[in-house]
Amino acid sequence: MYLDAIIIGAGFSGLYQLHKCRDQLGLKTLVIEEGKDIGGTWYWNKYPGSRCDTESHIYCYTFSEDIYKNWKWKERYPKQKEILSYLKYVEKKLRLRKNIIFNNKVISADYLDKKNLWRVKTNKKKFFYCKYLISAVGSLSAANVPNIKGIKSFKGEWYHSGRWPDKKISFKNQKVAQIGTGSSGIQIAPVVAKSAKLLTVFQRTPNYSVPARNRKLTKTFIENTKKNYKQIKNLLTKTPGGHAFYFSKKSIFEFNERKRLNILEKAWLDGGLSFRACFSDITKKLDANKIVSNYIKEKINNIVKDKDVAKQLTDFGHPFTSKRPTLNTNYFETFNKKNVRLIDLKENPIVKITKNGIKTKNEELKFDKIIFATGYDALSGPILSLNLTGRKNIKLNKYWKNGPTTYLGLMIPNFPNFFIISGPGSPSVLTNVPAQIQQHVEWISEFIKYLEKSKSISVEPKAKEAENWVKKINTIANKSLFMKAKNSWYKGDNIPGKPKTFIPYPAGLPQYREICNKVRKKMYKGFNITLK
Numbered sequence: 001m002y003l004d005a006i007i008i009g010a011g012f013s014g015l016y017q018l019h020k021c022r023d024q025l026g027l028k029t030l031v032i033e034e035g036k037d038i039g040g041t042w043y044w045n046k047y048p049g050s051r052c053d054t055e056s057h058i059y060c061y062t063f064s065e066d067i068y069k070n071w072k073w074k075e076r077y078p079k080q081k082e083i084l085s086y087l088k089y090v091e092k093k094l095r096l097r098k099n100i101i102f103n104n105k106v107i108s109a110d111y112l113d114k115k116n117l118w119r120v121k122t123n124k125k126k127f128f129y130c131k132y133l134i135s136a137v138g139s140l141s142a143a144n145v146p147n148i149k150g151i152k153s154f155k156g157e158w159y160h161s162g163r164w165p166d167k168k169i170s171f172k173n174q175k176v177a178q179i180g181t182g183s184s185g186i187q188i189a190p191v192v193a194k195s196a197k198l199l200t201v202f203q204r205t206p207n208y209s210v211p212a213r214n215r216k217l218t219k220t221f222i223e224n225t226k227k228n229y230k231q232i233k234n235l236l237t238k239t240p241g242g243h244a245f246y247f248s249k250k251s252i253f254e255f256n257e258r259k260r261l262n263i264l265e266k267a268w269l270d271g272g273l274s275f276r277a278c279f280s281d282i283t284k285k286l287d288a289n290k291i292v293s294n295y296i297k298e299k300i301n302n303i304v305k306d307k308d309v310a311k312q313l314t315d316f317g318h319p320f321t322s323k324r325p326t327l328n329t330n331y332f333e334t335f336n337k338k339n340v341r342l343i344d345l346k347e348n349p350i351v352k353i354t355k356n357g358i359k360t361k362n363e364e365l366k367f368d369k370i371i372f373a374t375g376y377d378a379l380s381g382p383i384l385s386l387n388l389t390g391r392k393n394i395k396l397n398k399y400w401k402n403g404p405t406t407y408l409g410l411m412i413p414n415f416p417n418f419f420i421i422s423g424p425g426s427p428s429v430l431t432n433v434p435a436q437i438q439q440h441v442e443w444i445s446e447f448i449k450y451l452e453k454s455k456s457i458s459v460e461p462k463a464k465e466a467e468n469w470v471k472k473i474n475t476i477a478n479k480s481l482f483m484k485a486k487n488s489w490y491k492g493d494n495i496p497g498k499p500k501t502f503i504p505y506p507a508g509l510p511q512y513r514e515i516c517n518k519v520r521k522k523m524y525k526g527f528n529i530t531l532k
Contacts (some may be wrong), residue, residue: 005029005132011040013421013437014136020445034105042083046164049187050080053327057225062233069226108387134419142381150352158370171196174368183326185373190334204345212327213271240508242435245274252279252288289319303332312344322485379424379503380404390415403501407461416458458530465526477502
C-alpha cells in the first residue's frame with residue numbers, strides 16, 4: 001500500500017500528527033500502532049498508582065479551544081485511565097481511528113534510494129510504502145528489563161512498569177519484590193504496600209521526591225482554566241519546561257535563613273514540580289542547590305522513623321533536579337509500615353533471580369511476584385528498535401554507535417524524509433511533554449507543507465549541522481548540574497553498552513522554539529532539499 005505519510009505510534013504525538021497530515025495538509029496518512037488501542041505511554045503504563053506528574057489542565061492539547069474547553073479533568077494530577085479517556089475523546093472528536101491500524105509493530109523501515117520511498121514492515125508481515133515517515137514512538141517506550149541472571153527460572157509472575165499486562169493483578173497476601181525507585185517505583189510502592197503481605201523495595205539510587213499534593217479540582221478552578229484558555233496556551237510557550245509556572249528571578253542568597261525557609265516551606269506545602277522554581281538558582285548553582293537538597297533530606301528524615309532506612313533513602317550523591325524530578329504521594333511514609341522493607345543494592349547487591357525469589361549477596365529471599373520499575377532505554381532506544389536503514393544502506397544503529405546524532409532533534413542525516421517527534425536532541429523529557437509535542441508536530445507539518453509546495457523529492461539535514469547540534473547540546477549540558485549525576489538515564493547510564501552522552505536538549509523550550517523558528521524563516525537552512 002502506498003501512502004503520503006506513515007506515523008509510527010498512536011499516543012499524544014501520533015494522534016496530533018495524523019490530524020495535521022490528514023486534515024490540514026490533505027495527505028494520505030496511516031498510523032501504525034503496536035498496541036490494541038490508542039494511548040502510547042498511557043496505554044502501556046497501567047501499573048498500580050500510574051499517574052502523570054504534570055498538572056492535568058496543562059497535560060493536554062491546546063491547539064483546539066473547543067477540545068480544551070469541552071474536556072473536564074477531575075484531579076490535579078490525572079490517573080492513567082483518565083488520560084487514556086481524554087485521548088479517546090480527542091480521537092473520537094477528530095475521527096482519527098479510521099486511519100490507524102492496531103496490533104502491528106514496525107520491525108523495519110528501509111529507504112529505497114531509486115524510488116525515494118520508505119518501505120515499512122510490521123510483525124504481521126505487512127508492507128507499506130510512503131514518502132514521509134514520522135516517528136511518534138515516544139521518548140519512554142522501550143522498556144528496560146535488566147539482564148539479571150536466572151530471570152527465566154522464576155516460577156512466580158514478573159512485570160515491567162512500562163509494559164503492564166491488561167489483566168487485573170492482585171498483590172493481596174503476596175510477597176512482592178520491587179526493583180527500582182525512579183518515578184514509576186515511587187508511584188507503585190505506596191499502592192502495592194496497601195495489600196501485599198510483604199513488599200521489599202530494592203534501591204540502587206535514592207531519589208529526591210517532592211509531595212504531589214494531589215486533590216480533586218474545584219468547580220471554580222475548572223471554570224477559570226476554561227476562561228483563561230488563551231493565557232494558559234500562551235504561558236506554556238514562554239516557560240522553560242512548558243509548565244504553568246515561571247521560575248523566581250531571585251537568588252536563594254538574597255534572603256536570610258528564616259525568610260528562605262518560609263519560601264521553601266510554602267513551596268513544599270503547595271507541592272508539585274514548581275517547588276524547584278521558588279528560587280532562580282536551585283537548578284543552576286551547586287551552592288544554592290545544596291541548601292535545597294539538605295532541606296529535602298531533613299523532610300525525609302522527619303518522615304521516616306527508622307534512622308537507618310532514612311539514611312539509605314537520603315544517600316543521594318547527586319544534586320536535586322540533576323535527575324528527573326519526581327512527585328510522590330506517601331512514598332516515604334510507606335517505609336514506616338511493618339510490611340515494607342528497603343534493601344540498598346550498593347550494600348547488598350542482587351546476585352541472581354532464583355525459581356522462588358531473589359538471591360542477594362547477604363541472603364536468599366522468597367517472592368510470589370517481582371515488579372521491575374527499572375525505566376527505559378530512553379529517547380534513542382524506541383527509534384533504534386525500528387531497525388531503520390537509510391540512504392546507501394546506512395544502518396541507524398551503526399550511524400548512532402557513538403550516540404544519537406540529529407539536527408534539532410527532528411531529522412537525521414542520511415535518513416531522508418524521516419521525522420522524529422520528541423526524540424534525542426529535542427527538549428522532550430525535560431519538558432511538559434504535550435507542550436513539546438505540539439511545537440514539534442506544528443513545525444514538522446509546516447516543513448512538509450513547504451516541501452510539498454516546492455515539489456521536493458527528499459529532504460535531510462546536512463551532516464555538519466547535526467554534528468554542531470550535538471556539540472551545542474553537550475556544551476550546554478556540561479555547564480549544567482545534569483552532568484553531576486551518576487547513573488542518569490538522561491545520559492544513557494542505565495543501559496549497559498549505551499554511549500554515554502547527554503541526550504535531550506537542555507536549554508529549555510522557549511530557546512529551542514526560537515531556534516526552530518529561525519531555521520524556518522531562513523527557508524530551512526541546514527537541510528539538503530532535493531527537488532524534482
